[in-house]
Amino acid sequence: MTQAIAVQKLGPRHRGDIARHLIRLPAEDRRLRFGQPTRDVGIERYVGDIDFARDRVFAIYAEDLALAGVAHLALDSHEPHAELGLSVDTAFRGRGCGAALLSRGVLHAANQGYGALYLHCLSENSVMVRLAARAGLKTVVAAGEANARITLNHAHGGALREAMEEQFALVDYLLKQQVLLIGRRTAAPQSPGKLLVDEMAAR
Template structure:
């Protein structure tokens, strides 16, 4: 099972570190344009945590290996999702887990549409979007992937609460593991 954590503004440095692991081509696929490190840093510093939701997956070394940004547009009831997974960690289901978690968060907040914008050449992303049930609209080299979201329900809210609890348990277990196996102070 893949555990997805909800990220907060204090984790901006981890987000920047993760995004820097993306190759120039990955950055173009993620943001639609080539992004230098400075642009990535600006992007991270501008994420509005009072409005949007950000989710992440941590690796065994506790570095952030995947991230989803759910940008929420209250006026249009649109939730726009952007995803990235570190190159060395792909193909393990992290992308789909982040997409599903982003979708659940939009459902429980009453959003009606999930939206993803990607380049038509991004075969992995179009495959993932279709697998998650999003409808693809392809136009001039670009793809808009859309999903009409189910209405929020007590079951969806309960599912999100359970996922958050599992994520919290995962953090605590990893923390305890670190404490148990840390080298005693003064040990050679």
């Protein structure tokens, strides 16, 4: 049975984590993610420009609480569609992280009332094209680019489902935080209750 993967919703305080994840990507993966070669300074500018009031950023935490995967869901209330870009750390590929991030983006976009979700990638990106197809996106290839699209309806959404995913993600984060703290044998470990209160307050 495939293990469920917890996907967190990030905020502006996570810009540093997002940048570190993207900067860890090898040059070829950065090209696949952004459609062109992208230097560290370009990544930092991109992350600094993310509008968290409008867009959503979803991520998967590794055991050490570094980000194993990140998806940026671009939302524009003047547009009828949402747009997703994602990346997964090379050490975490082939375990369903990409599929989990894509599915989370579809769920959120549908719940926000968007009629469609787009994903643009280079046509040579066979992993992403297969991933999109499995998630039900229809891909059109033209001039070296692949544009994948899914029409959203109520079946892709569900407020309760999204609330449960958020709770699952919170528990997953707190468990990983606890395991890390225990592993580090900190002199004065914080209580799980305090960590929960701190995390809830930060959301």
